[in-house]
Amino acid sequence: MDDLDAWKIQAARHRGITRELAAFIAGLRPGDVPATTRAVLESAVVDGIGCGLHGLTTPWGGIMRDYARDRGGPAEAGLWGGQAHVSVNHAVLAAGTAIHGFDFDDHSRAKIHPGALVLPVVLALGEREGSSGATALAAMAAGYETMNRVSQGVNPSRARMRGWHLTGTTGTLAAAAAASVMLGFDADTTASALGLAGTQSAGLWAFTADGGMSKRLHPGRSAEAGVAAALLAQRGFRGPHYILEAEDGGLLFGMSDDPRPERVVAGLGKDWHTDATCFKPHACCGSNHACIDAALALKREHGIRAEDIARIVTGIPSVVMTQTGFDYKADSVLNAQMSLRYNVAVALVDGQAYLEQFTPERIVDRATFELAGRVEIEIDPEIDRAYPKVYGGKVVLVMRDGRSFERRVDYSLGMPENPMARADIVAKYRSLADYAIGAEAGETILRLAAGIFDAPTIVPLGAALAAVEVTQGAAMEVQA
Structure with a gap:
C-alpha cells in the first residue's frame, strides 16, 4: 500500500x-x-x-x-x-x-x-x-x-x-x-x-x-x-x-x-x-515564555547582573528553534518579539519583557544586542519530546567568574497549569487601556466587558468601543 x-x-x-x-x-x-x-x-x-x-x-x-x-x-x-x-x-x-x-x-x-x-x-x-x-x-x-x-x-x-x-x-x-x-x-x-x-x-x-x-x-x-x-x-x-x-x-x-x-x-x-487557553504576561511569542520565566527566576534568585554573564545556553523544542531561534538583527519590533535571543537577553537586563522592552529605541540598545549575541540555542531532547503538550524551556547562565546557574520551566506563567490570576489579567488590561484611551474611558469599557455574559444585550459594549478615542497612537512610531 x-x-x-x-x-x-x-x-x-x-x-x-x-x-x-x-x-x-x-x-x-x-x-x-x-x-x-x-x-x-x-x-x-x-x-x-x-x-x-x-x-x-x-x-x-x-x-x-x-x-x-x-x-x-x-x-x-x-x-x-x-x-x-x-x-x-x-x-x-x-x-x-x-x-x-x-x-x-x-x-x-x-x-x-x-x-x-x-x-x-x-x-x-x-x-x-x-x-x-x-x-x-x-x-x-x-x-x-x-x-x-x-x-x-x-x-x-x-x-x-x-x-x-x-x-x-x-x-x-x-x-x-x-x-x-x-x-x-x-x-x-x-x-x-x-x-x-x-x-x-x-x-x-x-x-x-x-x-x-x-x-x-x-x-x-x-x-x-x-x-x-x-x-x-x-x-x-x-x-x-x-x-x-x-x-x-x-x-x-x-x-x-x-x-x-x-x-x-x-x-x-x-x-x-x-x-x-493561555494568557500572556510577556509581550512576545508565547513559545519563548518558558525561557523568559527561567531567566527571570535565575536573575531574582541569584542577583544576576547582565554584564557578569559570559554566555547563555537555552534548551528548547525543535519547532521553536525554527520559529524563534533565528539570529537577532534588531531590525524590527516584530522580530524582536519573535526572537528567543532578544527575549531572554532583555529579560535579564530589564527584569521584564513587557511593552517597554519592545519599542524601536529599546530593541537596538547596544548592551542588550550584545547579550543577545551570547545566547546559544540547543534542541533539548526531553523538552522536544514533550512539545507541544508542554511548552517547556531551559536556561543555563554561565558567568564570567566560572559559576553557572540552571533553571527549567515546563509551565510558564499564564499556562493553565500556572495561571495568571484574574486580578493580574485585569491589571494587564488597565495598563494597556490606560495607555491607549485613558483611565476613565478604560474603566467604562471594563465595566461593560466584565459583565458581558450576564447582559441582556451586548450592544452597549460595541458602541462604547467605537466611541473611544485613541490618545497615544499618533505619537507612537513602531517599526513593522
Missing part, C-alpha cells in the same frame, strides 16, 4: 467529522458551557479588549482601522476607536488586526490565537443582531473549541513546519463557528459556513524574513472570511460539507503531512479545549 492509498483510507475512516462538528456548534446552548470554561472566556473578553485597545496605537492597527472606515458599508457594528459604524466584515477585520497587534493576546498549545478573531466576530454580530450575553457566551465557546480542535486535527507542529501560521489557517473556521451561533444556524447551514470558511484559509509565516506586518493581519482576515462565509451560508450559498476530511483538497490533509482527524471530534462536548 502506497502513501496515497493510506491517506485515502484515513480520510474515508473519518468521513463526516465536519458535519459532526457542525451539529455540535448548532446544538450548543449557553447552559452547556461549564463554569470553568465560562470563567476562562470571561477573562478572554477582558484580555482581548485590552490587547485590542493597545493594538489601535500601532501603525498597523491604525492603518487597518482607517481602511475599514474608508471602506465603510452598512452601519452594522462599531469600529473600535473609529467613532463610526461600518459593516460587520470591516469591523472584525480591524478589531482582529488590533487585538493581535502586539502579539500579547491569548493563545493555546494548538499554536493559535483564538481570542483575536472570535471576540471581534461575537461583538460585531452581537451588535448587528442585538444579541444577549448568553448567546455571546455560547458563540465564543463554539469558536474557541472549533479553532483548538481543528488545529489539533491538522497536527500543529507539522503544519507549522510547513510554513503555515495556524491562527490564519484555522481561524476562518473558528470565526464561522462563532458567527453560526450568533445567527442561530441549524447544523446544515453551519456545515456550509464551515466549508466556505475553510476554503478561504490562509496565513504564511514569511513575516519573520523581514518583519512584515502580515502576522498582525491574519486574525483580522480570518475573522472577515469567517463572517463572509456565515453570511453567504445564511443566503443559501452552499459550502463543502467535508472541508476538513475530503480526500482531495480537504484542509487537514492539505496543510499537514501527518494529520490527526480524530482529534477534531474526540470528546466533543465533554472535553473542553478552551480551558487550556
Whole structure:
C-alpha cells in the first residue's frame, strides 16, 4: 500500500467529522458551557479588549482601522476607536488586526490565537443582531473549541513546519463557528459556513524574513472570511460539507503531512479545549515564555547582573528553534518579539519583557544586542519530546567568574497549569487601556466587558468601543 492509498483510507475512516462538528456548534446552548470554561472566556473578553485597545496605537492597527472606515458599508457594528459604524466584515477585520497587534493576546498549545478573531466576530454580530450575553457566551465557546480542535486535527507542529501560521489557517473556521451561533444556524447551514470558511484559509509565516506586518493581519482576515462565509451560508450559498476530511483538497490533509482527524471530534462536548487557553504576561511569542520565566527566576534568585554573564545556553523544542531561534538583527519590533535571543537577553537586563522592552529605541540598545549575541540555542531532547503538550524551556547562565546557574520551566506563567490570576489579567488590561484611551474611558469599557455574559444585550459594549478615542497612537512610531 502506497502513501496515497493510506491517506485515502484515513480520510474515508473519518468521513463526516465536519458535519459532526457542525451539529455540535448548532446544538450548543449557553447552559452547556461549564463554569470553568465560562470563567476562562470571561477573562478572554477582558484580555482581548485590552490587547485590542493597545493594538489601535500601532501603525498597523491604525492603518487597518482607517481602511475599514474608508471602506465603510452598512452601519452594522462599531469600529473600535473609529467613532463610526461600518459593516460587520470591516469591523472584525480591524478589531482582529488590533487585538493581535502586539502579539500579547491569548493563545493555546494548538499554536493559535483564538481570542483575536472570535471576540471581534461575537461583538460585531452581537451588535448587528442585538444579541444577549448568553448567546455571546455560547458563540465564543463554539469558536474557541472549533479553532483548538481543528488545529489539533491538522497536527500543529507539522503544519507549522510547513510554513503555515495556524491562527490564519484555522481561524476562518473558528470565526464561522462563532458567527453560526450568533445567527442561530441549524447544523446544515453551519456545515456550509464551515466549508466556505475553510476554503478561504490562509496565513504564511514569511513575516519573520523581514518583519512584515502580515502576522498582525491574519486574525483580522480570518475573522472577515469567517463572517463572509456565515453570511453567504445564511443566503443559501452552499459550502463543502467535508472541508476538513475530503480526500482531495480537504484542509487537514492539505496543510499537514501527518494529520490527526480524530482529534477534531474526540470528546466533543465533554472535553473542553478552551480551558487550556493561555494568557500572556510577556509581550512576545508565547513559545519563548518558558525561557523568559527561567531567566527571570535565575536573575531574582541569584542577583544576576547582565554584564557578569559570559554566555547563555537555552534548551528548547525543535519547532521553536525554527520559529524563534533565528539570529537577532534588531531590525524590527516584530522580530524582536519573535526572537528567543532578544527575549531572554532583555529579560535579564530589564527584569521584564513587557511593552517597554519592545519599542524601536529599546530593541537596538547596544548592551542588550550584545547579550543577545551570547545566547546559544540547543534542541533539548526531553523538552522536544514533550512539545507541544508542554511548552517547556531551559536556561543555563554561565558567568564570567566560572559559576553557572540552571533553571527549567515546563509551565510558564499564564499556562493553565500556572495561571495568571484574574486580578493580574485585569491589571494587564488597565495598563494597556490606560495607555491607549485613558483611565476613565478604560474603566467604562471594563465595566461593560466584565459583565458581558450576564447582559441582556451586548450592544452597549460595541458602541462604547467605537466611541473611544485613541490618545497615544499618533505619537507612537513602531517599526513593522
